Amino acid sequence: MSGANHVDIRTLSHPETATLEGKNKFLGFWFFLGGETVLFGTLFATFIALRNRVATGPSSQELFSLPLTFLSTIILLVSSLTSVFAVLAMKEYKIRQMQLWFWLTVVLGLAFLGLEITEFKEYVHEGLGYTTSAFSSSFYTLVGTHGCHVLFGVLWISALMIQSYKKGITTVTAPKYYVSALYWHFIDVVWVFIFTIVYLLGILGG
Amino acid sequence: MDTANRQSEMLDYIAKQRRKRDLQHYWVSFALMIVFTVLAFLAVYFRKSINDYLIAFFIVTMAVVQVIFQLYYFMHMKEKDHGFPALFLYGGAVVVFVTVLSFVTIVWIS
Known part of the structure; x- marks a missing residue:
């Protein structure tokens, strides 16, 4: 016993919002996600308005492939599941399990990024540069911004995991793990709209 | 002391049951999200034999439903x-x- 305020962290069912700091991080992060929604919304609006303006460059129907998009989608969806398992492990204070699930999330994120980079390289090879047409600019901006978010998520979660070997699961670190998982789910939410509106509607045409 | 022990044991049990239920919810949501994704891709795969507007409406609906699962279960908004x-x-x-x-x-x- 280390005084009157001593609380065993294992008795807390929500270590991420057990302190005022944790509550603030939780609330502030959701506020940030509201802003991110608007950011991606404006990029989506621009893309939807300009997606048929291909000028002399290739169109989405000539470029996109169903199997590749499907593979990226499944990879990101599975990574969303692994990060939810990581948070579940965190709530049970099983740090090894949490690290394993988060590292798996990072690996899947890297696989997604690798696919996206090869995909963009192929498009450039087929004559779709950033300034080729209004379609290409809005496409690369929207999907590229999402890719940057994936890259940031990979780096952020990796940094948190490296830190976790030293600091463990405490009321200080738990909000960080929780919030990073929220970020990762949000990336998947954005991707759901990207694969539907950019790729599937693009392949459908019109 | 004995009642306090028993009470903490009971709380422990409730927390464990809750996590078990959460785990079930995650698996079911994940399975449903895979199904929505596959259906959307299948609809576009068979685009030659289905009306285009119908497909567009269907895949956007699938996306919205999938995102609701992501928000309420994976991002805990139902809590x-x-x-x-x-x-x-x-x-x-x-x-x-x-x-x-x-x-x-x-x-x-x-």
Whole structure:
């Protein structure tokens, strides 16, 4: 016993919002996600308005492939599941399990990024540069911004995991793990709209 | 002391049951999200034999339903104390809706 305020962290069912700091991080992060929604919304609006303006460059129907998009989608969806398992492990204070699930999330994120980079390289090879047409600019901006978010998520979660070997699961670190998982789910939410509106509607045409 | 012990044991048991239920919810949501994704891709795969507008409406619906599962189960919005998150997110969504609406109805682009 280390005084009157001593609380065993294992008795807390929500270590991420057990302190005022944790509550603030939780609330502030959701506020940030509201802003991110608007950011991606404006990029989506621009893309939807300009997606048929291909000028002399290739169109989405000539470029996109169903199997590749499907593979990226499944990879990101599975990574969303692994990060939810990581948070579940965190709530049970099983740090090894949490690290394993988060590292798996990072690996899947890297696989997604690798696919996206090869995909963009192929498009450039087929004559779709950033300034080729209004379609290409809005496409690369929207999907590229999402890719940057994936890259940031990979780096952020990796940094948190490296830190976790030293600091463990405490009321200080738990909000960080929780919030990073929220970020990762949000990336998947954005991707759901990207694969539907950019790729599937693009392949459908019109 | 004995009653306190028993009480903490009971709380432990309740927490464990709750996590078990959460785990079930995650698996079911994940399976459903895979199903929605596969259905959307299948609809586009068979685009030659289905009406285009019907496919477009169907795949956007699938996306919205999938995102609701992601938000309420994976991002825990169904849990209590999520009033402000919902306010922020839906506030953002309203701005997005108006922006997209104005951009698709602008006469001098489309």
